[in-house]
Amino acid sequence: MTASQVIKRGELARRSGCNLETIRYYENIGLLQPPERTASGHRLYTPGDQARLGFILRGRDLGFSIEELKSLLSLVDSHHYSCGEVRDLTNNHLASVRAKIADLTRLERTLADVSARCEGGDVPECPIIDTLFGRGPGARS
Amino acid sequence: MTASQVIKRGELARRSGCNLETIRYYENIGLLQPPERTASGHRLYTPGDQARLGFILRGRDLGFSIEELKSLLSLVDSHHYSCGEVRDLTNNHLASVRAKIADLTRLERTLADVSARCEGGDVPECPIIDTLFGRGPGARS
DNA sequence: CTTGAACCTGTAGTTACTACAGGGAGTACA
DNA sequence: TGTACTCCCTGTAGTAACTACAGGTTCAAG
Known part of the structure; x- marks a missing residue:
């Protein structure tokens, strides 16, 4: 993982089109896993985190509720979903x-x-x- | 106005099909005007109040928002709406x-x-x- | 070295209700 | 008259899915 692939919250918001605060909200409610932090506490998002946010935003556009997205993501996370x-x-x-x-x-x-x-x-x-x-x-x- | 036409909140809820707490809510936000009270503070709803609640509930069934219902009711209240x-x-x-x-x-x-x-x-x-x-x-x- | 942007946290506001806790009032019955 | 029970009163908190703000660090540039 090179440093250039890891981005902070503002950059993630810009790239994804998601509101800055919403990203933190998704972390608080457990849709996004808590990312790594710098020594001073700034969040660092890996490409994996970025893909997960993309998943959430596309699901949201399809009208899935937060709870449905949680179910979907936990299936994906389990790695043995059908x-x-x-x-x-x-x-x-x-x-x-x-x-x-x-x-x-x-x-x-x-x-x-x-x-x-x-x-x-x-x-x-x-x-x-x-x-x-x-x-x-x-x-x- | 005979006494039998004036009812309390529980009876209004039963007759209108509206939730008991919702009636108070509509009063709090100004959709229903504060009704008369008994000496001990119980609300007394006149037939006019009952008709107004009916208006609100039918409007709600038609999908009007609270703000839209407020506009509609203020037109009606003005008595010179077009x-x-x-x-x-x-x-x-x-x-x-x-x-x-x-x-x-x-x-x-x-x-x-x-x-x-x-x-x-x-x-x-x-x-x-x-x-x-x-x-x-x-x-x- | 200082300015300004970006980041951090917790909390409050949005819509349209619904539910609950903790207390006072009204009524029926013994 | 007592008491049991229902009704009513109040303010407040919870719901979905965010969004915004206040007050305080930290980072990067000049």
Whole structure:
């Protein structure tokens, strides 16, 4: 490991695009392992650390939660993970993403519907307000 | 206002389906106005209060944020709101819901894609892990 | 040798709640 | 009248996933 491959937190933040504080946060919660330090306490990140942060950031972009990423990383760390375990975790996450899309799509339809019934303009009668007060058409309760 | 129309917090929670503590929370942050109290300090909610909570809960179900609900309620409270203002607020919210759906749909495609490339089973090679480490096919960086 | 950037630590703020601890009030029953 | 039990009161802490700040070292350049 040559010295040039080892970088400090600011440089890691710049290279990875991750917020400086977030890197420390990931260490605090155990996603990143505590890196080596200089004599005066500055963190030194190896290429391995950098790859691990990349893993975390890509996982985050895919919407994995911290807990899911911990599971994924502990599988990787165990060195005897199976592809099947990883796929199960991914498919569970995929299912929750699909559930969220379904929820939001229902919401979208309702909102578009209620907005379409609204004429806009300067009048004080508003079907949206009526809906929210439960006195619109098709109101339940 | 007859006494039977005025209810306490527990009853309001039961009738509205809202969590007991959430009612107090909505008062603390200014969504619900502080209700009348008995001599000993118990809150008494009028039908007007009950309608306002209903408004808030329906708005919440439509995905409006607390801040958006505050805006909506202050329009209603002003008694000279226009339908146009309400519709603008709704359409902004609708746009953000659509943006979320678009984000999640992209996510869903990527996840489905990467999961499909995964054979599962007991092997230690996994395209999902490879992707997360940035060494899968089509990896950027 | 001094300035300024970068680093260190712990802690507080964000959203929208939910839950709990520790106490006072209201009501039913013996 | 006592007491048991539920309800209500308050303030505070916890959740997810960060982000930001204050107050204090350390490093690197001129």
